[in-house]
Amino acid sequence: MIQLASTLQCACAGWLLILVCSGCSLENSDVALRTPPRKDFAAVSSVFERRCGTLDCHGAPARNLRVYGIFGLRANGLDVTGGAATTDAEVEATYTSLISIDPETLSRVSADAEAPEQWLVLSKGRAREQHKGGERLPPGSAADACILSWLAGHVDEDVCAGDTFSPAPLPGEEW
Numbered sequence: 001m002i003q004l005a006s007t008l009q010c011a012c013a014g015w016l017l018i019l020v021c022s023g024c025s026l027e028n029s030d031v032a033l034r035t036p037p038r039k040d041f042a043a044v045s046s047v048f049e050r051r052c053g054t055l056d057c058h059g060a061p062a063r064n065l066r067v068y069g070i071f072g073l074r075a076n077g078l079d080v081t082g083g084a085a086t087t088d089a090e091v092e093a094t095y096t097s098l099i100s101i102d103p104e105t106l107s108r109v110s111a112d113a114e115a116p117e118q119w120l121v122l123s124k125g126r127a128r129e130q131h132k133g134g135e136r137l138p139p140g141s142a143a144d145a146c147i148l149s150w151l152a153g154h155v156d157e158d159v160c161a162g163d164t165f166s167p168a169p170l171p172g173e174e175w
Contacts, residue, residue, distance in 0.1 A: 033107035035099045036150045038092075043160035044150045045069065045091045047143045048098070050165050051136045052125070055081060065101050065121065068093045109151055116151050141165075 049069035053059040059072015059081075068075050068090035070082065075089045099106060101121050108114035116122055123129045125137030126144070137144050146160035 033103050034110035035103075035106065036110055037153055037155070038095055040155035040157060041095050041150065042088075042091045043155055043157045044146055045086070045094045047146050047160055047163050047165075048094060049086060050163070051143055052133070053094075057133050066093070066097045068097075110153070116148055119151070122147065122151075 045067075046069075048058075048067045049071055052065075053067030053069050053072040055072045057063070057072070058065050058067040059069070060066075061073060066073055069086035070084070072081060074081060075087060075093050079087070098121060102119055105114060105119050106121075109116050109119050117126060117128060120129070122137065124131040125135070125147075126139055127135035137147065142159055142163035143165060146156065146163055149156035149159060
């Protein structure tokens with residue numbers, strides 16, 4: 001029994017030594033990730049609000065990607081969905097939420113080191129991956145072009161304004 005305890009202690013000490021020596025260093029622990037610009041994001045936020053931000057989708061607090069604005073989740077609990085226009089605080093909250101989804105890939109996309117469709121948000125929005133909401137950002141659409149301009153670092157506000165999509169029920173559903 002004593003020999004078993006001694007063996008377990010040695011094994012635990014060995015594993016601890018492996019973990020300590022495996023390169024877990026606090027040096028270089030800060031990694032800078034590139035993100036698309038916050039400037040002019042309001043035009044992009046408007047696209048996400050209309051296409052993804054209703055209460056039954058990403059305009060709900062239970063989602064990891066949260067889109068704030070007039071059609072769904074409000075930053076101020078006193079604002080009513082469908083009431084006052086989207087606020088600057090809601091645009092900021094949507095930006096923060098978006099850049100927190102798959103940040104490593106988003107950084108590579110922002111640095112032109114990876115194709116935009118590799119970013120999870122665009123991949124799901126284009127229905128390249130399983131997405132309960134289906135295709136919400138069809139390739140070639142004004143919404144897609146708007147988001148691509150943001151990812152490239154220069155928001156094309158005219159293209160973003162050309163996205164006239166409005167929230168609508170999914171096929172077979174009613175509001």
